Amino acid sequence: MTDLQERATEPATSKPVRGPTAARRLGAGSATIGLPLLGVVVALTVWWLVTSVFQLIHPASLPPPQNVLRALAEHRSLLLEAAATTTMSTVVGFLISTVAGVLIGLALAASRPVERMFAPLLVAVNAVPKIALGPLLVVSLGWGQKPILTMVFLLCFFPIVLSTATGLTTTPAELAELARSLNASWWQAFRKVRFPAALPQIFVGLKVAMPLAAIGAVIGEFQAGEGGLGYQILQFNGIGDYSTSWASIVLIAAMSILLYFALVLAERLALPWVRATTSSR
Template sequence: MAQLTATRTAEPVPPAVRSRFGVRPSAVALPALGLVIAVAAWWLVTSGLHLIHPATLPPPQAVWHGLIESAHVLLPALGITVWMTLLGFLLSTAAGVLIGMALAASNRVERMFAPLLVAVNAVPKIAFGPLLVVAVGWGQKPILTMVFLLCFFPIVLSTATGLTTTPADLAELARSWNASWWQSFRKVRLPAALPQIFVGLKVAMPLAAIGAVIGEFYSDKPGLGYQILQYNGVGDTATAWAAIVLVAIMSILLYSALTLVERLALPWVRATTSAR
């Protein structure tokens, strides 16, 4: 009996059930359930219990109706906002990684410029909005500037942190092979820092969407931020909230795409870390 129990205990645990695309059903079912609960709670406080006035927060059915009626305006606006978000995010990534590398490479550079970066990050970015139009003009420049101001600091911080916290055993291995600075950086320090860098990128991605919408408040680009102001100005709060919902959906999809890129680019991370 004891031998049989030990044999049963030693049997391997079957892997989690996955679909033909390698995705667990719970990865789709649980977010869908959470969305249903959120919409139900939204309906309850607006239409069910009437706790919030419809002018402040329209019920979900009114927002859906506004989305359908104004889809010919909101969908092109969504395309503009997506493009501004991605372009600003890519610019922020390029600049943030380079600045983070410079901070990690020299203690003197870090001491000189780290306080300035913290000061710029501490200023509420909405305060820059009216000044951006005067400083850089109309068009996409104020949008990209706002995205950059919101995104670059998490990327700089995660890059500098990742490059300065290389595991000691890997650094010692590179020294034992007499690797040059460039070889050590390319083969050891940068790969070890990539998980930390992706943490900063995933923090920055939703901030990029926020920056794009705020920048469109002060731009002539008819993106979702512009449409929110226009519909709210004429009292059509349902359609304005429909634009806000589209911003939220856009942020979720972009964040999920970035997470997929991380999994494809860093397959060793999931293999060498414990899963929940």
């Protein structure tokens, strides 16, 4: 028997499957932080080239980034206080929208007649331009937080309703069949199968709604605010200080990014099984 035949007759030994090495995990963590920072650097560079080097845009329309950073430093205390006010309005309005949106989505998913009755009304409410409702909200609710939170709710509740209803009505067939084979009651099937299966879809709606909540807070502050970044944009625009207005816009963008990724982190902590059961890019 030749050496080749002897090797062919030997039992195959399987090599142990190794998980991700420490170097690979470190590289993934560096990419998670480094790539977004690189994107910010690229955006600032393009902004600087367009406004300072080539001067393609008038400074009144888009000030150079160095002017915006200088204005942010000069009015740091005022803008950070306004950012805290806008962040609070955004978070509170988003939480109200989440609770109401999930409950409305549950009602639509639980009853076909209810869905047919109220779905067109929800679409109509969502289609109304919210900026047109701002003065009416001020007249009916007055100044302060009430019209601002209402504006946040009107802007971001619909994606949550839609994702909740869609997730609850598209339960995988094998899971629904498993619940029926185990003689699970409606509540048991909902709690153990339908709602957990709908959570990834619900989080999609939440991630769509989070930036809309920030937009709603700023629009509400335009109309009825006595503070916040939206209010500061109007004030500094009125005196021709466009750099500080853009500094407020930059803070709104930064706030939206932080809240969005906080929601992404909450999704990963709440649904660890999703990443293990779905394909990765």
